[in-house]
Amino acid sequence: MMSLDSNLEGLEFDFDPRLEAADPRHVCCHVLDGYKCDIRPYSMCNILEGQAVDELEFLARPTNYAARTPLQSQDALAHSVFNVTAGMVRLSKLLTDGRRQVFGFALPGDFIGLTLAEHNPYNADTLTPVTACQFDRGQFKRFMSLQPALLRRLYDITASELARAQEHIAILGCRSAEEKVACFLLGLRTRLARRSGLSSRIPLPMSRQDIADFLGLTIETVSRMFTKLNRQGVLDVARDHVCIRDLNYLQKLAAV
């Protein structure tokens, strides 16, 4: 029923050469296939200037990962923190009885390891090919202590992550399956927009199981809701993306 012919080109995980002319003084900019780092505007490092940028860059190790690679495992010693520069990373936690909760999907500009805790609070696994700046956790912590501006910036990021987590709590606690799916799609759309603008095409590099575990549903229920919204003409659903046909209806479903 649903078209499955598409691929992930809409994700635009590669860097855009048009940004070549951007400010060269920021982390990650020298290391990515000759292109400038276009995530700086919404990345944690955008608060730094002058020498501090060079110092942070000295600590940053540019890394590339294939899709479906673990970046960190819950409860393991936290060696590193990451600043994602391209791709998508799934953040999740496994309960002892095998149930799993997905907390979110990190996008370019997102920082993984905000708590700076000894042990990783959750798993982080790539869903697509990912590039990231990797930092030694101890070094990063020390550097942060010497840079109040960076500390302040990370504080703000953590506070807004907390606000986002509370939104998610309200979604899980108050909403029906259909509303949850609408919230998920519109939330992802908004977060993707900071890179490429609002689009009606939403790439879904994660599996239905990931979506289900994010929304506190089963894979079957997610599938049924997609099918329902597809039949109603609200969405065009494919395995690896959806296109929004009736944004208004979706927004009404997701209305706070």
Next chain:
Amino acid sequence: MMSLDSNLEGLEFDFDPRLEAADPRHVCCHVLDGYKCDIRPYSMCNILEGQAVDELEFLARPTNYAARTPLQSQDALAHSVFNVTAGMVRLSKLLTDGRRQVFGFALPGDFIGLTLAEHNPYNADTLTPVTACQFDRGQFKRFMSLQPALLRRLYDITASELARAQEHIAILGCRSAEEKVACFLLGLRTRLARRSGLSSRIPLPMSRQDIADFLGLTIETVSRMFTKLNRQGVLDVARDHVCIRDLNYLQKLAAV
């Protein structure tokens, strides 16, 4: 069926005169009925020393509230932030369609307004008589900028609040009604313990509706789970508290 004769004395919201000899140099200590502030060990201000304590104290306005008083309303301009010194505060958010999500219950030592945002992210309402140190948000923000140690401390608190929010997400997303109730009781027990040690008696100054809205359930379901655990001999349930009879069983229910 359930005994309803008890009152809230177990909450021990009053201050303990045994702490009279504690370090006098900290916020809130002069203002509370002649007793020392016994929340300092786990409060945000415990990082400060010397003159900085006096400066913060100069900004702090000691306040008292009756039970069921609003401290702040969601979306309203955020004038103040609070450091709770006694009592319990409900943090909640109302959705447009009338559904409500309770995010948590602030206890002595907890800070309300971590995000320091222009507008309050949620409602805060007292459940018991409450005392708190109130700060002007702008003044507090400026003071924090001048005190990297305090900034660092608030960062850590925010990060651990984020971790707690993610625990709550996992509870809402993965668990059954019975498990949710067990998690709620044991979580509250643990948080109360930092003041008075672990106790089998858990005061419940919030309504069943508050518990239901915290756990993403209905009031009837919460009531049924209480009744069930009561019948099984796991709990002694009263309107305003429960006593844990079979901790082991409860912990198995709540096991991560």
Next chain:
DNA sequence: CGAGTCATTGACTAGTGTCAATGAGTGTGG
């Protein structure tokens, strides 16, 4: 004592979960 609020209980229902079968897409080896 009576009104009002909140919690409990019961009967019934709806929404999701569970289980099982089928379909579609992907990768591998002959």
Next chain:
DNA sequence: CCACACTCATTGACACTAGTCAATGACTCG
């Protein structure tokens, strides 16, 4: 290049948890 195995998504039938509606009970406050 095709056949096969494998994974993942969809669909249907059915079960069950938790929600809804309504009545009753317990406590609180004038």
